[in-house]
Amino acid sequence: MPIFPLATNDSADGKRRQRVATVLLYTVLVALALWIIRSFIPSIVWALVIAILVWPLLQRLSSPKQSPTRASAIALAITTVVGLFIVLPIVGVFAQVLHETHHLMHWVSDLEENGIALPKFVQQLPFGNQISQWWQTNLARPLEGSPAMQQLRDSHVATAGRHFGSLAVRGVVHFGFMLLTLFVVLRSGPRVSEHLAKAVRRVFGADGTHLAMRMAAAVRGTVTGLVVVGMGEGALIGVAYYATGVPHSAELGLVTAIAAMVPFCAPVAFCLVALWLVVHGQVAGAVAVVATGSVVVFLAEHFVRPGLIGSATRLPFLLVLFGILGGAETFGLVGLFIGPALMTVLTVLWHESVR
Numbered sequence: 001m002p003i004f005p006l007a008t009n010d011s012a013d014g015k016r017r018q019r020v021a022t023v024l025l026y027t028v029l030v031a032l033a034l035w036i037i038r039s040f041i042p043s044i045v046w047a048l049v050i051a052i053l054v055w056p057l058l059q060r061l062s063s064p065k066q067s068p069t070r071a072s073a074i075a076l077a078i079t080t081v082v083g084l085f086i087v088l089p090i091v092g093v094f095a096q097v098l099h100e101t102h103h104l105m106h107w108v109s110d111l112e113e114n115g116i117a118l119p120k121f122v123q124q125l126p127f128g129n130q131i132s133q134w135w136q137t138n139l140a141r142p143l144e145g146s147p148a149m150q151q152l153r154d155s156h157v158a159t160a161g162r163h164f165g166s167l168a169v170r171g172v173v174h175f176g177f178m179l180l181t182l183f184v185v186l187r188s189g190p191r192v193s194e195h196l197a198k199a200v201r202r203v204f205g206a207d208g209t210h211l212a213m214r215m216a217a218a219v220r221g222t223v224t225g226l227v228v229v230g231m232g233e234g235a236l237i238g239v240a241y242y243a244t245g246v247p248h249s250a251e252l253g254l255v256t257a258i259a260a261m262v263p264f265c266a267p268v269a270f271c272l273v274a275l276w277l278v279v280h281g282q283v284a285g286a287v288a289v290v291a292t293g294s295v296v297v298f299l300a301e302h303f304v305r306p307g308l309i310g311s312a313t314r315l316p317f318l319l320v321l322f323g324i325l326g327g328a329e330t331f332g333l334v335g336l337f338i339g340p341a342l343m344t345v346l347t348v349l350w351h352e353s354v355r
Contacts, residue, residue: 042334043174047181049337051189052216053223054078058186075186083179089254096251211345218309218344222324222337225308229300230261237270240292244285246273256293262333263305263324266297309340319343 034041051058061074185192201209237260238253246252252273260266270293277286306320320340327339 040174040177042332043178044181045334045338046178047185049219049223049334050082050178050182051185052219054082054186055189055216055220058189071187075183075189078186079179079183082182086175089258093251093255096248214344215341218341219337221309222340225305226261226263226324226336229305229308230259230266231257232304233257233260233266233296233300236296237266237289237293240270240289241273244277244282244288246277246285246289260297260300262328262336263301263321264297267293319347 037044058074058078061078062071066074197209197212234253234255234257237256238249241249241252252269256266256269256273259269270289274286274289274293277283277289309320309324320343323339323341323343324336325339327335327337327342329335331338
């Protein structure tokens with residue numbers, strides 16, 4: 001009689017060991033697969049972020065019983081639009097830089113031969129004498145023999161310039177893989193989305209499905225907040241460029257907009273423009289650019305952007321800010337979207353735990 005319970009226990013223990021072994025095997029296989037494709041993980045994540053952003057458009061254009069040809073055409077059209085949206089501004093700025101290369105080289109040559117004249121207002125600043133003395137030693141003299149220029153040449157800037165070509169090629173390759181991944185995701189997206197929703201519901205239940213939807217909304221809201229607000233900042237600051245007579249104000253406004261898509265990076269762009277104005281003796285214009293840029297960035301970064309992202313994700317201001325900045329610090333640019341999604345997960349789990 002006692003043989004049967006022992007057999008039952010042995011069978012239960014065997015099944016438990018099998019489940020543990022299966023989980024370990026799956027974990028090892030997934031980790032090995034991720035290690036193999038580790039160089040392309042950023043491209044895949046970027047493709048998924050863009051797919052989440054354009055998903056509502058894909059659902060409007062798609063139909064439940066569409067043919068594979070129609071699905072491929074829709075995916076190709078959306079992928080092409082996304083690629084052009086990213087490539088055209090970069091190509092435009094690069095083409096303008098090439099067009100101005102002659103003038104830039106002439107300007108650099110003139111600086112090396114004559115140096116940069118000391119602006120008159122510098123002596124009126126606090127510590128003006130010390131600044132003037134340093135300027136006369138390093139910048140007012142011909143820059144070819146300037147100590148500051150010599151230190152710049154001896155620094156890692158020259159070394160970094162040698163790797164620019166390889167980094168550009170690598171960026172183009174990853175961009176191509178990102179577009180390819182985006183096309184595949186969009187082409188098979190509705191079917192894969194349905195299967196993924198069923199798998200999440202089966203494993204995590206209704207709460208897991210709700211959490212996944214909130215994470216997708218967080219990514220979509222973050223992309224909208226970063227891109228839309230960045231373009232708005234660039235447009236407004238670009239108007240200040242135009243009003244103060246900065247050449248190529250439209251192109252510089254576009255550069256500022258791209259910088260503004262990363263929180264608190266727009267000041268780098270408009271401060272460089274202001275520095276150019278100062279060097280050319282237009283101090284009032286430089287002050288106007290800095291003042292306008294500071295006001296626009298303050299309002300956008302502290303009110304508009306957190307409001308857009310927070311309303312989509314229902315996150316408090318501090319969590320939005322910490323999610324964006326912490327995500328960027330941890331994961332790079334793609335962390336701008338991962339951070340708020342993870343903050344959304346923590347918020348949902350917190351609300352569930354205090355119910």
